[in-house]
Each structure stands twice: as structure tokens, then as C-alpha cells.
Amino acid sequence: MDARVNAAATTAPTDYLLHLADNAVVLGQRNAEWCGHAPILEEDLAMANQALDLIGQARLLYQLAATRLNAEGRTSRPSAWPAGPITEDTLAYFRADRDFRNYTLQELPHHTGLVPASGGERDWAITIVRNFFYATLMEGVWEQLAQSPDADLAAVAAKSLKEVRYHVRHARDWLVRLGDGTAESHRRAQAAVDYLLPFTAEFWADSDVDSQAAQAGSAVPALRAEWDRRVDAALHEATLTRPPAVDGYVPQGKQGVHSEHLSYLLGEMQSLARAHPGAVW
Amino acid sequence: MSTQPALKDWPLWEVFVRSKQGLEHKHCGSLHASDSAHALQMARDVYTRRQEGVSIWVVPSHLIAASDPEDKALMFDPASDKIYRHPTFYEIPDEVGHM
Numbered sequence: 331m332d333a334r335v336n337a338a339a340t341t342a343p344t345d346y347l348l349h350l351a352d353n354a355v356v357l358g359q360r361n362a363e364w365c366g367h368a369p370i371l372e373e374d375l376a377m378a379n380q381a382l383d384l385i386g387q388a389r390l391l392y393q394l395a396a397t398r399l400n401a402e403g404r405t406s407r408p409s410a411w412p413a414g415p416i417t418e419d420t421l422a423y424f425r426a427d428r429d430f431r432n433y434t435l436q437e438l439p440h441h442t443g444l445v446p447a448s449g450g451e452r453d454w455a456i457t458i459v460r461n462f463f464y465a466t467l468m469e470g471v472w473e474q475l476a477q478s479p480d481a482d483l484a485a486v487a488a489k490s491l492k493e494v495r496y497h498v499r500h501a502r503d504w505l506v507r508l509g510d511g512t513a514e515s516h517r518r519a520q521a522a523v524d525y526l527l528p529f530t531a532e533f534w535a536d537s538d539v540d541s542q543a544a545q546a547g548s549a550v551p552a553l554r555a556e557w558d559r560r561v562d563a564a565l566h567e568a569t570l571t572r573p574p575a576v577d578g579y580v581p582q583g584k585q586g587v588h589s590e591h592l593s594y595l596l597g598e599m600q601s602l603a604r605a606h607p608g609a610v611w
Numbered sequence: 612m613s614t615q616p617a618l619k620d621w622p623l624w625e626v627f628v629r630s631k632q633g634l635e636h637k638h639c640g641s642l643h644a645s646d647s648a649h650a651l652q653m654a655r656d657v658y659t660r661r662q663e664g665v666s667i668w669v670v671p672s673h674l675i676a677a678s679d680p681e682d683k684a685l686m687f688d689p690a691s692d693k694i695y696r697h698p699t700f701y702e703i704p705d706e707v708g709h710m
Contacts, residue, residue: 370643371657372642372653375656375660376653503649507645
């Protein structure tokens, strides 16, 4: 077999690495907003720990993508990118919102509905329900990718799998406590489920990302039945109800079409690197 | 941070962490949590972030019976002039080796 064909067959598409990395960095940035503001000190640390897990995953994936983009030796690149070799920072800080391929779910603020982006108090129930939906998905994805023919990606998956199993445990534990807690915590947990569940339709919607995922050894639609089973079991234990499925708009964040919230999030995350390119501690 | 409800409703737990295989659990702090599972989870996040541990115990603080600081003199001072209780005055036969 031709060596180049062989190499191509065992390398995940770079755009797919960016999808995984963007998912992690955007939710990591969101959850880091709790730092110094969580309901109690212990959960402040717990959420910061998890945000750092996600940012750590994103770093490994951006580094991998950057190495491969540099190896491709492409001559054209977006004008906003700094000169010199592409790095993890180029990919995290100098891509525009339309270039980000994260699920729309990741970028939503920590409160329900049509509240202005910077207004409204953060709602712990939103944070927990989103973490639960996403982590439950990623436990399956990282299990698949731990067997990826792309050895570098498989190594990232093996590391991330341990982290995400704790994220699932943490979020599920809180989901049950909130749902089966006081009248107020139950109401807010149910509102968070009702608000966020429709955004998970994007997990299962077919797109370019999904054919790229297949090349890397992941098939998200194959995880749906198990995801539903785990979510239903947790909701049942939490005395919450799953809202009926609706045929409606399916978010398209993984294809670069985002809500208005991503631009604000990236504005905060990217402004320092853009104002002072190459800044170091 | 509005910690008042948690501090009011959640009991205090003492946290013990074993640093590596073969060493005993050591007290490292306390935290408020609603039950033992919750306390273990939070102890993991608060006290083992820097690879401090391989095992955690949590104990409800109210279950620990402690000596009264007021009793310090009667409890512990009488031992201070009994230096012969340290086995440093005995000659150890060579055959015994390290004790």
C-alpha cells in the first residue's frame, strides 16, 4: 500500500479535531464564569476543575491540529492569523465565530430563555443540566475514539475519558439533588431540562462533521439509544419529566452557524490575545 | 458567595486523605455537605486537586469525640517527666537488628 494513503487512513480530519476542541474550549470558558461566583466554595473549585479539564482537552486537540496544519504546508491562511507557525493559540484565539464548530448547546449562557447575554443571574440548574447532557454524550464519544485508528487522537480520548466520567458523576449527582430537592430547585431543574433538551437534537443531526467523525472512528448517532436511556434514568431518579420531542429548528453550531452568544463569549476569551499577540505570562 | 443556606442546612464533615499506598489517612480539613456521597465528591475537588491522594474518608464532625482543651494539663502533662518510657535507655543486642 502507498505510504501516503496509509497515513491518510489513520489520521482524523483536522476539521473534526477542531470540532472536538471547540466543544471543549467553549464549554470550558463558559463554566469558568463560575470561578469566584459558584453557590458554595467547594462547587466553585469543582466547576473550575472541570473547566480546566475541558480547556486541557482543547489544548491537546488544538496542538494536534496545529501540528498537522503546519505539516500540510498550506500557503494561504486567514489574514487575521499571526505570522509564523500555526499554534494552539492561533486556533483558539484567532478564528472567528463562524469558524467555530462547537455545538450551539456549549455557548448558551447560564440562564434560560430570552435574557440578554450579559443580564440575568447565572442559574446553577442550567450549568448542571448542560454538563450532564454533554458529558453523557462525550463519555460515549471518547470510548469510541479511544479505539480510533488515529493513535494521537486515541491517546487524547483515553485521557479525556477519565475526566468525563467524573463530569458525568458530578452533574448526574447534582441533577438528582436539584430535581428531587426543594420545590424551587425542582422547578428550576425542570425549566433547565425543558430549555436545553431541544438543543441536543444537534448531536444526532447529520452533517459534514459526522462523516469526518466516521473517519476518526466515532459514530455519534450510534450513541443515541444509550444516551436516551441514561438521560431518562437520571431524569426519572430526579423526579423530572422529559419534555415531548418536537420537530423544530435544529441548531447548527457544528456547521459554524451559531447563536448570538458565541460572539460575546469569544470576544471575552480572545480579546487579550488579539490586543497583545504573543503575550506571555 | 451566598454560603449561608449551605452552612445552615448542611452538616460539617471531616476529611481524611491517604497520600499513597501504604501510608495512613491523614486529616486534611473539613467541609459542609448534604450527605456522605456529596462530601466525598467535594473532598475530591477540594483536597485532591494536586494529586494529594489515592483514598478519601469523610466522617461527620459531630461523631468525633474530642478531648477537652481545658483538660490538656491533666491529660498530657503527667507524661512529660516519664522520659524512661522512651526506649532509649536499653541496650539492644546486635542480633535484634533494627527496631
